[in-house]
Amino acid sequence: MSCEFVKTRVELYVFSELGFDEEETFESHLGDCAECTALVEEYRQVLSLMDMAEVEPPPALLADCRAGLRAQVSARSAVERTWQSRVMGLMPDWPKLLRPAMGFAMLALAFYAGKQFEERKSVSAAGLQTARVRTIQGMGNGMVQIVLEEPRSRMIEGGLNETGIEQALLTAARQAPDPVMRIESLELLRNRCSRDDVRQTMLQTLEKDESPTVRLRALEALRPCSTEGNVRQALSRVLLRDASPNVRVQVIDMLVERPPSEFVGALQEAIRHDDNDYVRSRCLRVLSEMRASPGVF
Amino acid sequence: MDEAALIRAAQAGDQEAFESLVQTYDQQVLRLAYSLLRSNEESYDIYQEAFLRVHRNLDKFRFDCSFHTWLYRIVTNLCLDALRKKKVRKEEQAVIETSEGPKDRLELAAEERAEMDPQRKLLSRELRERIDGVLSGFTPRERVVFEMRHYQGMRLRAIGASLGTTEEAAKNCLFRATQKMRLALGDFV
Ligand SMILES: [Zn+2]
Numbered sequence: 001m002s003c004e005f006v007k008t009r010v011e012l013y014v015f016s017e018l019g020f021d022e023e024e025t026f027e028s029h030l031g032d033c034a035e036c037t038a039l040v041e042e043y044r045q046v047l048s049l050m051d052m053a054e055v056e057p058p059p060a061l062l063a064d065c066r067a068g069l070r071a072q073v074s075a076r077s078a079v080e081r082t083w084q085s086r087v088m089g090l091m092p093d094w095p096k097l098l099r100p101a102m103g104f105a106m107l108a109l110a111f112y113a114g115k116q117f118e119e120r121k122s123v124s125a126a127g128l129q130t131a132r133v134r135t136i137q138g139m140g141n142g143m144v145q146i147v148l149e150e151p152r153s154r155m156i157e158g159g160l161n162e163t164g165i166e167q168a169l170l171t172a173a174r175q176a177p178d179p180v181m182r183i184e185s186l187e188l189l190r191n192r193c194s195r196d197d198v199r200q201t202m203l204q205t206l207e208k209d210e211s212p213t214v215r216l217r218a219l220e221a222l223r224p225c226s227t228e229g230n231v232r233q234a235l236s237r238v239l240l241r242d243a244s245p246n247v248r249v250q251v252i253d254m255l256v257e258r259p260p261s262e263f264v265g266a267l268q269e270a271i272r273h274d275d276n277d278y279v280r281s282r283c284l285r286v287l288s289e290m291r292a293s294p295g296v297f
Numbered sequence: 298m299d300e301a302a303l304i305r306a307a308q309a310g311d312q313e314a315f316e317s318l319v320q321t322y323d324q325q326v327l328r329l330a331y332s333l334l335r336s337n338e339e340s341y342d343i344y345q346e347a348f349l350r351v352h353r354n355l356d357k358f359r360f361d362c363s364f365h366t367w368l369y370r371i372v373t374n375l376c377l378d379a380l381r382k383k384k385v386r387k388e389e390q391a392v393i394e395t396s397e398g399p400k401d402r403l404e405l406a407a408e409e410r411a412e413m414d415p416q417r418k419l420l421s422r423e424l425r426e427r428i429d430g431v432l433s434g435f436t437p438r439e440r441v442v443f444e445m446r447h448y449q450g451m452r453l454r455a456i457g458a459s460l461g462t463t464e465e466a467a468k469n470c471l472f473r474a475t476q477k478m479r480l481a482l483g484d485f486v
Contacts, residue, residue: 011475015446017453017468045486046478047447053428054448057331057340065327065344069319072345073352077312281337 005029006036014043064245064278071246075213078180160188170201173218179211186214190221199225203234212244219250226254236266245276252282256289264290304364308355315355319348322365325449326372333376333444334383343379347372362458369459373441380437424485431481435474442470 006029012018013026030037136146158165166189173185186205192198199222206218219238225231239251248270255263267283274280298306298314300321306314326347330340350371358367435443441460445451457467 011472011479012468014475015471017471042483042486043475043479046482047475049424049428049482049485050431050447050478052424053432055332055335057327058337061331061337061341062324062327065323065341066320068341068345069348070316072349073312073315076349076352077310278337278341285338 003029003033003036006033006039010036010040010043013040014047058277060277064276067244068246068249071213071216071244075183075216078183078213160192166192166195166198170197173201173205179214182209182211182214183217186217186221191224193222193225193231199228199231203230206234206238212242212247215242215244215247216250219247219254223254226257232263236263239266239270240273245279248274248276248279249282252279252286256286300364301360304355304358304360308358315352318364319351322368323348326368329372329444329449330376330379332448333440334379339379339383343372343375347375366455366458369455370461373445373459376441377437380440384433384437427481427485431478434477434481436470439470439474439477442467443474446471 006013006026009018009022009026013023016023018026030040136144138144156164156168160166160169169185169189173182173189176182176185182205186202189198189202193202202218202222206215206222209215209218215238222231222234226235235251235254239248239255242248242251252267252270255267264287267287270283271280271287274283298317300318303314303318303321307318323344327340327344330343330347331337334340334343347368351368358364432440438460442453442456445456445459446453453467453471454464457464460467
C-alpha cells in the first residue's frame with residue numbers, strides 16, 4: 001500500500017473512524033513506513049494539544065440550571081392546571097363531590113332522626129361539609145330540625161375595567177391561598193400596571209409573595225412599567241434581596257431592556273455580594289453592555 | 298424504572314419522572330453547551346431552552362428514534378444557532394484597549410478565571426491563542442462535530458443523527474476540522 005493511502009485517511013484514523021478493512025490496511029503500511037508513522041504521531045499530538053482546550057462547566061452552573069428549569073416547568077404546569085380546572089369546572093364531577101357530603105348528611109340524620117329517614121332526599125347534601133350546624137332540635141315525631149349556616153358563594157361577571165372585578169382580582173393576587181390563583185390573577189391584570197392600585201399589588205407580590213413562581217409572574221406583569229420610579233426602586237431591591245436566583249436573573253434581564261443609569265449601583269452591589277456565580281456574571285455582562293466599567297465602585 | 302417507562306410517565310404529566318429523565322442527560326448537555334460556547338449565560342440559556350422544548354413536545358415523542366438522539370437534535374440545533382450568532386457578534390463586538398492589544402471585556406473576565414486554572418496557566422500564551430484560533434476557525438458544524446467526537450466521545454453515526462445528517466457527512470466535517478487543527482498546530486509538536 002502507498003503512503004497516499006495513509007495521507008488521505010490519517011484524519012479519520014486518529015479518531016478510530018476507519019472501517020475494519022481500511023484500518024487493517026492502514027496499520028500494515030505503518031509497520032513499513034517511518035514517515036507515515038511520524039505523520040500519525042503528529043496528528044495524535046495535535047489532538048492532545050486540543051485536549052488542553054477542554055473545559056468543564058463550573059459546578060454551581062448545573063444546580064442553577066436545574067433550579068431554573070424546575071421553576072419554569074412548574075410555572076408552565078401551573079398555568080396548564082388552571083386551564084384544566086376551568087374545563088373541569090364546566091363539567092363538575094358530581095358523584096365524587098357529593099359522596100362525602102352525603103355520608104355526612106346520612107350520619108347526622110341517622111343519629112338524630114332514626115333509621116327510617118335514611119332515604120330522605122329533601123336535604124340538599126351539597127355544601128354540608130362546609131356548613132356550620134347552628135341549632136339542632138328534635139321535633140318529637142321522628143323529625144329533626146337543623147339550622148345550617150352556609151358560607152355563600154357569589155358569582156360576579158364582568159370586564160376587567162369594572163371596579164368590582166379588578167378589586168376581586170387584586171384581592172386574589174394578594175391573598176388567594178393557592179399560588180395558581182395568584183398567578184391567574186396576575187395574568188389577567190398584566191398590561192394594567194399603569195393603574196396605581198394594580199401596580200401597588202404587583203409590587204407587593206413581587207417583594208412579598210412566598211412563591212418564586214408567583215414573584216416571577218409579578219415581575220413579568222410589571223414589565224410595561226419598568227421605567228416608573230417606584231418600580232425601578234423595587235427592582236433594585238429585588239435584585240439585591242430576592243432569595244431566588246431565578247428572580248434575580250429575570251430582574252437583570254429587565255434592566256437590560258431599559259438600562260437607566262440608576263441601576264448601575266445595584267448591579268455593582270450584586271457583583272460584590274451575590275452568592276450566585278451566574279447572577280454575578282450576568283450582572284457583569286449587563287454592566288459591560290451598558291458600557292459602565294465594572295471597576296467603578 | 299427503565300427509560301421508556303420514565304418517558305411514558307413524564308408524558309402522562311409525572312413531574313418527578315420528567316426530572317429524572319432530565320437528570321439522566323443534563324450533565325452531558327450542559328457540558329456540551331458550555332464547552333462549545335464557553336459562557337455561563339449562554340450555556341444556561343441553552344439548557345433551559347432545550348429541556349423546555351423537551352417538556353413542551355414530549356407528548357409528540359413517538360419512540361421512533363432514541364430519546365438521546367431526539368434530545369441531541371434539539372441541543373445541537375440550539376448550539377449551532379448560538380455559535381452562528383456568536384460568529385456574527387464577534388465582528389461587531391465592543392473592544393477595550395489593554396496592554397496586549399484590544400480585548401473584549403468578557404474575554405478578559407474569562408482570562409482572569411483561566412489564570413486561576415493551573416493547567417491552563419501552563420500553556421504558553423501563544424499556544425493558547427493558537428488553540429482558541431483553531432476553535433474559532435471551525436465552522437459551527439465542524440465545531441459541533443469535533444466537540445462531540447473528541448470531548449464527548451460520541452460515535453459519528455450518533456453525531457450525524459443529532460445533526461439531522463448522515464454518518465458520512467459528519468465524517469467529512471471531522472475530516473476538515475482535523476486538517477485545520479494540523480495546519481494551525483503542526484509546528485508546535
Ligand atoms: Zn508511508
